[in-house]
Amino acid sequence: NIQAEYLIRVRELLPSGKPLHFWGIGHPSTFAFFVALGADSFDSAAYALFAEDGRYMTIEGTMYLKDLEEFPCDCPECSRYTPKEVKSMPQEEIMRFLARHNLHVCVREIKKVREAIRGGWLWELVQMRARYHPKLLEALIFTFKHFKDELEKREPFSKKSGLFYSGEETKERPEVYRAKKMLRRVIKVKRFFSTVLYDQVPIGLRYTYPFGQTHVPGEAEPEEEPTDEELISHILQYQFGPEAVNAFENPIVIRSKSTGMPRQVFDGEERVGMIRHYDGMFVPSLEGARKLVRVLPYPRSRVVIKRRFAETVARGTTVFTHFIEDIDPEIRPYQEVIAVDDSDSVLAVGKTILSGLEVEEFENHPFMKVRHHVLPRESETN
Ligand SMILES: [Zn+2]
Incomplete structure (x- = not known):
């Protein structure tokens, strides 16, 4: 708990743009947890120290070589020998064997953590790892309870993977x-x-992240189906705030013929956006964005671009942090946002990479991937 608290405090003080190197994180079962708290790299000699002690790491916990009859691992080292053979080696070779095996376990876990970050299931991995030791679960519950706001700020707004219930602590995620x-x-x-x-x-939010993607044992799908009006009204308000409900006069949802799932959204004759299949979020078209900007209080859902970068963004270039004049501080990573110029005209729509609060902390970092833009790309005009 002290390590977790220390790490979050340090993370709060350091700009996010600076990698955080965390010393002394020992057992690989804690890697996912510390990465989720904001550690970027480890410099742990634990694998070697454990080896000197005759300790054999597994992701579920540490064992002693002297107690093992079988190696519960198929790394190259463990595939080559039996515990009996290793135990009969000279002391130095035993240590080298254990160090190499322990390092394999650490590297394997680091790869898994990276994959979990890419796939959006890092907290799922942390929840699994927390089952390996009650102390780890205790640290996780402590962190969720005491650092809600700190963790929420960097948490993606939407993910491609589901949210899995694994116990009481899931309620605090x-x-x-x-x-x-x-x-x-x-x-x-x-x-x-x-x-x-x-x-x-x-x-209307039954298909929208995280409500439609949460899996709790014994929980049934809602029986009722939202009307078009409920879908549009609830999704727009959830993503953009209560004023967004006034953006479209006559919204119509076109559903997929094969699955019945909501897809395209029109306002009368005009296509104003779509409801994305994997997270049920509204993705505005340029026309949809213009209508939203008209009703949303400044600077809600907006990324305001400096005058000298306005044309670049209007032509579809990724928005970098140094392009940004002003921003809605409530914006989170992986959120649908609207890039506007300093007179609030729409330049582009797209998805964020960082949170609004991180703009100050990164000097020159991609901030928003542009999906639709108001001018043709540079190459198309040549
Ligand atoms: Zn091994």
Whole structure:
């Protein structure tokens, strides 16, 4: 707990742009946890220190070579020898064997953590690892309870993978904390569905992250299907705030003929966006973005671009942090946002890479991937 608390405090003080090197993180079962708290790299000699002590690492915990009859591992070292053969080696060779095996276990876990970050299931991995030792679970619960806001700030707004329930601590996860907070801005709701993690959720959000992607044992899918009006109203309010409900006069949802899932969104004759299949988020078209900007209070959901970069962004270039004049501080990574110029005209729409609060901390870092832009690309005009 002291290590976790220390790490979060340091993370808070350091700009996110600076890699955080964390010394002394020992056992690989803690790697996922410390990365989730903001550590970028480890410099641990634990694998060698454990080897000197005759300790054989596994991801589930540490064993002593002297107690082993079989190696529960298929790394090159463990495939070559039996524990009996290793035990009969000279002391120095035993240590070298253990160090090489322990290093394999650490490297394997680091690869898994990286894959979990890419796939959006890092907290799922942390929850799994927390089952290997009650102290680790205790540290996780402590962290969720005491650092909700710190963790929420860097947590992606949407993910491609599901949110898996693994025990009581799941209720305290940063995604759950945020979702419950954001639900308060969805107003004038007539129909809800009940959930274990989020309590009452407006029916229009049944396909939207994290509500539609959460898996809790014994929890059934909602029986009712939202109307077009409920879908649009609840999703827009959840993503952009209560004012967004006034953006479209006559919204119509076109559903997929094969699956019945909501897809394209029109306002009368005009296509204003789509509801994305994997996370149920509204992805505005340029016309949809213009209509949203008209009703959303400044600077909600906006990335305001400096005058000298406005044309670059309008032509589809990725928005870098130094292009940004002003920003909605509530913006989170992987959120649909609108790039505007200093007179609030739409330049582009796209998805963020960082949170709004991190713009100050990164000098020259990609911030927003542009999906649609108002001018043709440079190459198309030549
Ligand atoms: Zn091994």
